[in-house]
Amino acid sequence: DADVTQTPRNRITKTGKRIMLECSQTKGHDRMYWYRQDPGLGLRLIYYSFDVKDINKGEISDGYSVSRQAQAKFSLSLESAIPNQTALYFCATSDQQDTGELFFGEGSRLTVL
């Protein structure tokens, strides 16, 4: 089983719908992240959390919200999806005691029509 699990892996939805992407990890890491990846662009940070009570905006947080339900769970929500949120979304974790190496989930491909 993967150490960082994302659900759903693929989702097609319509403009205006609310979408939640979920992430759970078994690595015991405190730090969790949500990134989006678009063709030709680097990974862009949406939100990150260093522990359950700590939530921080990344460079592209507009239109997104997150919830850290437990150390192992970090979910990303699109309150009202729009087509330019069509992308590949990755959840990642890291250990604060380490170099900062990220461990990624398998990705969630979201298409907004």
Place this chain on the structure above:
Amino acid sequence: GQNIDQPTEMTATEGAIVQINCTYQTSGFNGLFWYQQHAGEAPTFLSYNVLDGLEEKGRFSSFLSRSKGYSYLLLKELQMKDSASYLCAVTDSNYQLIWGAGTKLIIKP
């Protein structure tokens, strides 16, 4: 602003050697990562450099020059499975990770 530059695409031959360059301009420096990403899959860690010099790990090596804001990833004895994108990322003074757009490496028989 903060910026990481790497070539968009490179082509190499199976069995050969290829060097993928990365230059960066960031607010401070606390380490540089290389990740490999196969199409449609998650990035996976390849290497980490925080001091100048060459780090060797099997067929892959990574070099860093902090004074020049420069790194390269060297892949030897190329195999078809090395066809992937290679992502350079730098940790800045605030320990934020800045990503390059990635270099797509195409391996030809």
